[in-house]
Amino acid sequence: MKSTGRGRKAGSARQDSGNDSPRESTRARLARLGLTRDWDFLLHLPLRWIDETQVTPIDRLVPGAEQQAEGEVLANEIAIRGRRQLLVRVADASGELLLRFFHFYPSTRQQLAVGRRVRVYGPVRGGLMGLEIVHPRVHPVREGETLPQRLTPVYPTTEGIGQAWLRTRIERALRDVEISESVPAELLGDIGLPPLRDAIATLHRPPQGADATGLAQRHGPLWERIKFDELLAQQISLRTARARRAERSAPELAAGGELVARLHGALPFELTAAQQRVCREIEADLARAVPMQRLIQGDVGSGKTVVAALAAAQSIAAGFQAALMAPTEILAEQHFGRIAQWLCPLGVRVAWLAGKLKAAEKRAAQQAAADGSAQLIVGTHALIQDAVEFAKLGLAIVDEQHRFGVAQRLRLRSRAGAAERTPHLLMLSATPIPRTLAMSYYADLDVSVIDELPPGRQPVVTKLVAAGRRDEVLERVRAKAARGAQVYWVCPLVDDGEDESTAELTAATRMFDETRALLPELRFGLLHGQLPPAEKTEVMRRFAASEIDVLVATTVIEVGVDVPNATLMVVEHAQRFGLAQLHQLRGRIGRGTEKSFCVLLYDEPLSEPARARLKILYESADGFEIARRDLQLRGPGEFLGARQSGVPLLRFADLERDVDLLERARDVALKMLASYPEQAAAHVQRWLGTRAEYLVA
Numbered sequence: 150m151k152s153t154g155r156g157r158k159a160g161s162a163r164q165d166s167g168n169d170s171p172r173e174s175t176r177a178r179l180a181r182l183g184l185t186r187d188w189d190f191l192l193h194l195p196l197r198w199i200d201e202t203q204v205t206p207i208d209r210l211v212p213g214a215e216q217q218a219e220g221e222v223l224a225n226e227i228a229i230r231g232r233r234q235l236l237v238r239v240a241d242a243s244g245e246l247l248l249r250f251f252h253f254y255p256s257t258r259q260q261l262a263v264g265r266r267v268r269v270y271g272p273v274r275g276g277l278m279g280l281e282i283v284h285p286r287v288h289p290v291r292e293g294e295t296l297p298q299r300l301t302p303v304y305p306t307t308e309g310i311g312q313a314w315l316r317t318r319i320e321r322a323l324r325d326v327e328i329s330e331s332v333p334a335e336l337l338g339d340i341g342l343p344p345l346r347d348a349i350a351t352l353h354r355p356p357q358g359a360d361a362t363g364l365a366q367r368h369g370p371l372w373e374r375i376k377f378d379e380l381l382a383q384q385i386s387l388r389t390a391r392a393r394r395a396e397r398s399a400p401e402l403a404a405g406g407e408l409v410a411r412l413h414g415a416l417p418f419e420l421t422a423a424q425q426r427v428c429r430e431i432e433a434d435l436a437r438a439v440p441m442q443r444l445i446q447g448d449v450g451s452g453k454t455v456v457a458a459l460a461a462a463q464s465i466a467a468g469f470q471a472a473l474m475a476p477t478e479i480l481a482e483q484h485f486g487r488i489a490q491w492l493c494p495l496g497v498r499v500a501w502l503a504g505k506l507k508a509a510e511k512r513a514a515q516q517a518a519a520d521g522s523a524q525l526i527v528g529t530h531a532l533i534q535d536a537v538e539f540a541k542l543g544l545a546i547v548d549e550q551h552r553f554g555v556a557q558r559l560r561l562r563s564r565a566g567a568a569e570r571t572p573h574l575l576m577l578s579a580t581p582i583p584r585t586l587a588m589s590y591y592a593d594l595d596v597s598v599i600d601e602l603p604p605g606r607q608p609v610v611t612k613l614v615a616a617g618r619r620d621e622v623l624e625r626v627r628a629k630a631a632r633g634a635q636v637y638w639v640c641p642l643v644d645d646g647e648d649e650s651t652a653e654l655t656a657a658t659r660m661f662d663e664t665r666a667l668l669p670e671l672r673f674g675l676l677h678g679q680l681p682p683a684e685k686t687e688v689m690r691r692f693a694a695s696e697i698d699v700l701v702a703t704t705v706i707e708v709g710v711d712v713p714n715a716t717l718m719v720v721e722h723a724q725r726f727g728l729a730q731l732h733q734l735r736g737r738i739g740r741g742t743e744k745s746f747c748v749l750l751y752d753e754p755l756s757e758p759a760r761a762r763l764k765i766l767y768e769s770a771d772g773f774e775i776a777r778r779d780l781q782l783r784g785p786g787e788f789l790g791a792r793q794s795g796v797p798l799l800r801f802a803d804l805e806r807d808v809d810l811l812e813r814a815r816d817v818a819l820k821m822l823a824s825y826p827e828q829a830a831a832h833v834q835r836w837l838g839t840r841a842e843y844l845v846a
């Protein structure tokens with residue numbers, strides 16, 4: 150490729166325009182792209198390819214296609230046609246072509262001086278003055294220069310790093326680095342994919358005739374090889390993090406304590422088979438000297454709280470403390486109330502810690518945690534603030550764990566106090582993760598699934614109703630309330646550019662006033678995030694005690710709130726909510742024995758995608774199924790904790806599409822870790838370099 154080296158660099162005037170910026174910042178810019186070592190450049194694969202291997206005679210150019218022509222510059226002038234622009238006429242034996250530049254540099258003009266021979270590439274279109282290309286790539290042709298034999302890669306880049314520079318740098322890496330296999334041949338035999346060297350070299354420079362479109366869609370064995378190696382790196386590093394955790398020691402919290410048995414006896418219900426199974430899994434983990442890292446996954450209403458309480462009892466019975474952290478004050482307070490009701494009669498000392506406590510109360514709670522006089526501490530984020538130390542923490546429980554970042558979840562455990570032992574960690578979540586995502590996400594977690602609802606639950610009937618039919622809905626509310634049922638009336642934040650808190654307040658209060666005026670005979674309550682905590686508690690207490698018929702609320706009730714007598718929910722502007730959020734909201738009802746209804750009021754006109762989304766909710770009551778279909782509509786990016794779970798480190802693989810590759814990668818990862826630990830480490834290093842540390846949490 151010697152012949153094109155210099156020409157190319159001069160050639161792509163547009164992409165290279167920023168390249169004259171100060172040299173010293175280039176390194177910083179590259180670092181932002183994750184490009185420092187040779188291997189980073191090798192794995193910096195093209196986004197797409199352009200075919201400069203052929204020249205089309207000008208009279209055979211087709212508008213709409215991306216094509217290359219070659220000719221001599223006939224004219225070159227700057228014109229003002231509405232906008233200042235550079236117009237260049239190029240001709241070959243068959244015809245003439247106009248090139249149009251709205252952004253250009255003096256160097257662009259020089260390259261296209263009259264009489265020069267150039268190859269130009271770009272989307273052809275029919276203009277008033279015949280065929281033209283706006284902002285073509287320009288390649289000055291030297292005497293006797295032949296056409297390239299390979300497709301030209303186009304790389305992801307950032308301002309100030311030009312395509313030509315990247316290509317040269319990557320060529321150099323391809324020349325200097327020997328692309329050896331990091332996966333041992335013995336394991337590689339099984340996977341049926343091309344050698345890594347071929348995949349990397351060919352993707353950077355596919356031969357003439359290669360299917361540029363298919364490649365850009367990341368189809369085919371070359372890409373599969375790349376994705377496989379990427380997934381392998383991810384699997385190995387997650388497994389490594391897990392192994393490192395296993396080297397730390399945790400307090401052994403003996404199973405079968407008397408307190409646990411007494412709590413079982415005091416419960417007003419029998420545990421479901423699923424709850425019993427999960428309890429046994431946790432019980433066994435807690436008794437081991439290795440810190441547990443377990444997630445309980447169970448759809449809303451499946452009864453995760455009691456399982457957490459039983460785990461806490463095991464810790465307390467063994468002479469250690471337990472802490473339970475919840476993402477909202479309402480939920481933390483509800484847990485505190487419920488768990489205190491179960492455990493206090495058994496002599497357990499339970500403390501409550503939230504950010505909005507009075508200073509003296511907060512100090513007292515902190516003190517009780519620090520001197521061990523509190524055995525169970527329930528609270529919000531306040532639990533992980535600096536002032537909090539636990540005397541002897543055996544078990545940290547994080548409810549609705551996806552509401553917290555990785556760092557926050559781990560911080561609760563790091564407050565352990567005493568001994569160098571690492572407390573066990575139990576996380577609860579109702580937000581389901583599709584299996585494909587789970588396989589990555591869970592590589593460093595054990596998962597217990599509560600896949601059964603307590604008996605007697607009735608499925609919630611969901612209805613989609615246009616906002617124009619609000620009257621019928623009010624009628625239904627009236628009828629329900631007359632029979633003693635309670636109602637949630639949920640409204641979203643109004644996104645009218647105000648700051649969130651005022652918007653929330655206005656939306657909720659407006660709804661409250663309007664609805665109350667229409668149903669004067671009912672008792673109303675209002676609940677939103679801006680209420681003082683004492684008032685929130687009071688409203689929830691009154692609702693739970695059936696002193697309120699209709700609770701107008703924002704999404705503060707989304708997580709965990711439990712009032713079985715509430716059997717109707719009306720959601721305003723349902724199309725503005727995410728599916729997972731609606732499913733969570735809907736989980737507030739259907740908790741008692743009465744049939745429950747969820748009415749999703751939508752505003753008209755409803756777009757087709759919005760309708761398709763809401764229909765999912767109407768068709769399915771299964772959180773997993775909803776998540777799976779939501780994933781198909783939205784892509785995986787937004788799922789719980791996904792951002793911090795190693796998933797973002799995947800640049801090429803797609804967890805939904807590449808599930809079979811993921812399975813193969815997981816198997817090879819296990820074998821490599823078992824038999825070739827050094828190669829495994831080298832493989833991770835090659836793929837993740839300095840980014841590997843993000844994975845070790």
Ligand code: ADP
Nearest residue numbers: 418419420421449450451452453454455603711
């Ligand atoms: P979630 O899993 O959504 O956190 P909760 O723990 O809040 O669910 O439980 C929902 C409701 O079901 C609570 O009122 C709880 O007391 C009740 N519950 C939990 N387990 C059972 C059971 N085995 N039988 C009957 N009711 C149960």
Ligand code: MG
Nearest residue numbers: 453454548709
């Ligand atoms: Mg819950």
